[in-house]
Amino acid sequence: MxxxxxxxxxxxxxxxxxxxxxxxxxxxxxxxxxxxxxxxxxxxxxxxxxxxxxxxxxxxxxxxxxxxxxxxxxxxxxxxxxxxxxxxxxxxxxxxxxxxxxxxxxxxxxxxxxxxxxxxVPAFAHTEPASRYELTATGVTASGSGDSWTLDGVKEPVLGGARADLLIVSAAVDGGTGLFLVKPDADGLTRTGYATFDGGRAARVAFDDTPATPLGEAGADQSDVIAATVAQAQIAYGHESLGAMETALRTTTEYLKTRKQFGVPLMTFQALTFRAADMYVSLELARSTVSWATLVLLDASTGSTSADEVAEAASRAKLQVSKAGRHIGQEAIQLHGGIGMTAEYSVGHYMSRLTAIDHALGDGRHHLNRLVSTLGDHSVVDPLP
Amino acid sequence: MKLQLSDEDAAFREEMHTFFTTQIPQDVRDTVAARRELSKEQIVASVQAMNAAGIAVPNWPVEWGGKDWTPLQRHIWHEEMQLANVPPPLPFNASMVGPVIAAFGSQEIKERFLPKTANLDIWWSQGFSEPDAGSDLASLRTTAVRDPSTGSGGAGEYVVNGQKTWTTLGQYGDWIFTLVRTDPSVKKQAGISFLLIDMSSPGVTVRPIELIDGGHEVNEVWFENVRVPAENLVGEENKGWDYAKFLLGNERVGVAPVGSTKRTLSQAKEYAKTAGPGGTSLLDDPLVAAQIADLENEILALELTALRVVANSADGKPHPASSVLKLRGTELQQAVTELFVDLAGPLALASGAGEGSDVPDLARVATPNYLNFRKASIYGGSNEVQRQIIAGTILGLRG
Known part of the structure; x- marks a missing residue:
């Protein structure tokens, strides 16, 4: 390895x-x-x-x-x-x-x-108000045949949904979940954008007899494609989180070195430095799992790891990152004190972003649940395929 | 970046798996699997089987029986051993005194001790900690005063007085390697020497310390005017602290007990399958299942971190991330022993049950093991010392 x-x-x-x-x-x-x-x-x-x-x-x-x-x-x-x-x-x-x-x-x-x-700039319109982290679509339905299809229903929150130049929409079709392309000027499309807590954007996207073009084979069930692509995005999100956690920790340690109280730098206080040490442990463990998940994904292109193995690796990475992100984000603010609460200072934004990533494509609890479903299938977890 | 082992390493892994599952006495592996204490004879038999195959001390220099393995291969050796319920070679011999003698001892002292140390013909004990020198090891007070008038060859003898403690398995010890104060007039680290003492010498007394699990694993060792030939000094006088730091820092393979923790968790999971009311599976209890799945994921992260550390360890110096492995490794080791007690439930109380008991053996040993492994976050540099190292060395936070 x-x-x-x-x-x-x-x-x-x-x-x-x-x-x-x-x-x-x-x-x-x-x-x-x-x-x-x-x-x-x-x-x-x-x-x-x-x-x-x-x-x-x-x-x-x-x-x-x-x-x-x-x-x-x-x-x-x-x-x-x-x-x-x-x-x-x-x-x-x-x-x-x-x-x-x-x-x-x-x-x-x-x-x-x-x-x-x-x-x-495309966006994937998938999450529905009642879908939680399911990869199937139920609230938006597709009807039609051949190249002529329409969509009905609501997707929300759709990240980047208001600005997107093209929407890739999951919708219920006979026998599963299909994928459709919807242009921003399509009839019966209503997009209502808003800001998210991490500085991002999301939208309510409503379809009312909205014309749509099948992505790939018309009316086909694309569940496997969705699952595989979502796994790739989960792993990529893991890496985005690693970068954010690293900066949050570095910002915190710099602060402990420079900020003085009682006439001495904060790093004089072991109660604080030990907590920073624990943040480092969380970061390194998450880095190991996320990097490994990328290796598992790399091997999928040569067929030496299966789609199920990639999905499991993505869940493992997402779970580890969920725990590490919460730990590091929360501690980064606490070790800063009041300044960490302000919008003007950086560290709180890192926690916000980590929280947003945690709840996109499945949080830690969701992925733990997935791992529980295969708990009895193996004696030990072997990182090698 | 690459996931798969090379063909060579994959073959090596297979070779190790085959060796450990076929060439180590079955009763040794059964005892480890039962989470019961090994006898001295079992530990010796296991080490000698490995040494006969030339793989008991791969971390030593090749001329003294070591192997020219990559850090990854040593990691694989260590993992496959633990997964096969094989106890690692006695650390006092294989990871502690052996490497110190090989690195700092005279040719004569190497020839005298290293072959017997590798083969466990000599059982070594560790004489470092003292009642008033725990994490602050350098404040040790056992003295060794040189008497040039005695001994053979004119080198003289040291006269040793003091007390060591927490001497693990000292009741089996033939020899003890000690840190002793040879110069009380200088800074505390600068007056310490590394001395080898025959435990059958007059004036050496070993007294058992009973621990909270009821077992006798550690001892006090007393020295009263013990006369030690000066040739038993390793390296130079008053350089012992450097050798001790080398000893405590030179191992990064096997710092975290990954393989044994994985195996114990796997065993706990298997036990859980029939541990529910009426023989039902506790894995159907969502809280139990979530806890086990989460522990599996944490242990995976630990194992992968260990692999990252060994992959970056070409320079032979202690990797600061070793502290992460020790800290997290022992936390998880303890978490799994705790899980076993919870799975045993009321049967965990039957620790003293003997023949004729209806309680499964794994339930009986669950609590003694749980209590025993509280030691793991204390020994080898307590986990607070590890946090201090991470904060200071890695993060640059120096109070």
């Missing part, structure tokens, strides 16, 4: 880090960007596109870079380090990933090329 990056991967990491730390030099810059719709910065998005980052996971014939999960992980982690609000995981890994996995050759070329160039 080898967790090391190669030199090209290190170069990618350094380039993305340089771009993002320049774009988000202070938390005030991020705060200003997230106050304005769409909640992220178009210039930064274009720069990411120019660097090739937005087409990273897509095949070259579809207009992408043909890179893999390791490169996606690197970018996601850098996004997390500065909690850049650009929707890399949501638009590229998740929504783009669905098109890559389910789309026809024409759809892939048309959509993914535009995503890679930064000109088209």
């Amino acid at each position: 080898d967790f090391q990056l190669d030199s090209e991967q290190e170069a990618l990491r350094d380039a993305v880090r340089a771009l993002l730390t320049k774009a988000y030099d202070t938390s005030e810059t991020r705060r200003a960007v997230t106050k304005q719709d769409p909640g992220w910065d178009d210039k930064t998005w274009r720069q990411l596109a120019e660097m090739g980052v937005l087409g990273l996971p897509f095949a070259e014939e579809d207009g992408g870079m043909g890179a893999g999960p390791a490169e996606v992980a690197i970018v996601a982690e850098e996004i997390g380090r500065v909690i850049a609000p650009e929707p890399f995981v949501e638009a590229v890994v998740l929504a783009g990933g669905l098109v890559a996995a389910a789309g026809t050759a024409e759809q892939r070329a048309e959509i993914l090329g535009a995503v890679a160039e930064g000109g088209l």
Whole structure:
């Protein structure tokens, strides 16, 4: 088992880090960007596109870079380090990933090329007010045949749903859950956008006899594609969280070194430094599991790990990150004291973002539940396939 | 980045699995699986089976029986051993005094001790801690005063006086390696020497300490005017603290008890399948199932962290993340012993039951093991010491 990056991967990491730390030099810059719709910065998005980052996971014939999960992980982690609000995981890994996995050759070329160039930002409209973390669609239904379909129902909250240039919508079809493309100007489409607590954006998206184009085979059940793509996005979210947790911890330790009370630095107090040590332990354990999940995903492309193994690895990563993110986020604020509560200071925003990621695509309890369902199938958990 | 083991490492893993599951005496493996105490003879038999195959001391220099293995291969050796219910080689010999003698001892002292140490022909005890020197080990007070007028070869003898404590399995010890104060006039770390003492010497007394699990695992060792030939000094006089730091820091493979904790959890899960009322499965209890699934995930994270640490350990220096492994490894080890008590439920009270009891053996041993393993977060540098190392060395938080 080898967790090391190669030199090209290190170069990618350094380039993305340089771009993002320049774009988000202070938390005030991020705060200003997230106050304005769409909640992220178009210039930064274009720069990411120019660097090739937005087409990273897509095949070259579809207009992408043909890179893999390791490169996606690197970018996601850098996004997390500065909690850049650009929707890399949501638009590229998740929504783009669905098109890559389910789309026809024409759809892939048309959509993914535009995503890679930064000109088209898609969103996956899946969560329904009553669906919790289920991967099936029930509240939005599709009817039609051939290329002529319409959708009815409500999706909410849809991350990035108001700004999206293209909606990829899951909807109930005969025998399962299908995927459909809906354009922003479609008849009977109502999008009501709002801000989320982490500076992001979400929307209520209502469909009323709204025309939609099947993604891939018309009327087919795409549950397997959804599950596989969601697993990839869960792992990428894990990396985004790692970046955020690392910064939250570093910010906290810097504060303990510099902030003085009773005439001495806070790091004089063992009650505080021991808690920082525990945060480090949480971070390193989460890093191990998330990095391993990426290795499991890497091996799926050669067929040496199965879809079920990837889904399980994603659940394991998401559970570990859920626990670590809560621990580190909560302690980062507590060890700062009052300043950590303020919107002007960075650390609270990190906790907010970690909380948002935790509740996207399944929180720790949800994934623990999934692991419980296969508890009796193995004697020990062996990290090797 | 790569998930799979190389073909070579995969073959190595298979080889280790086969060895440990076929070449170690079955009664030893059964005793470990039953979570019962091993006898001295069982521990010796197990080590000698490994040593006969040349794999008892892979961490030693090759010329003294070590193996030119990668850190990953040593990790695999250690994991497969534990998964097969094989006790790791006696740490006092294999991980403590052996590497110190090999690194700092004279040629003569190496030849005299290393082969017998590897084969457990000499059973070593550890004489470090004292009643007033626990985490603050350097404040130890056992003295060794050189008397140049006696002994063979004109080198003289040390006269040792003082008391050591927490000497694990000292009742079996043939020899004891000690830290003794040879210069009381300098800074406390600078006046300590590393001295080897024959436990059959006049003036050495071993007294048992009974622990909360009712067992006799540790001892007090008293020294009253014990005369020790000066040639039993390892390395240089007053350099003992450096050797002790080497000893305590040189192991990063096996710092965290991953394999044994995995195996015990697997055993607990199996036990749970019939431990419910009327023989039903406790895995159908959502709280039990969630706790076990969560522990499995935490142990996976620990194992993967251990793999990351061994992968980055080419320079041979202690990796600061070793403290993470020790801290989290012992927490999880304790959590699994605690789980076993909960699974045993009321049967956990039957710890003293003997023949004719209807209580399964695993339920009887659950609580003594739980109580016994409270030691894990105290020994080897308490978990608070590990937090201090993480905060200071890794995070740069120095009070």
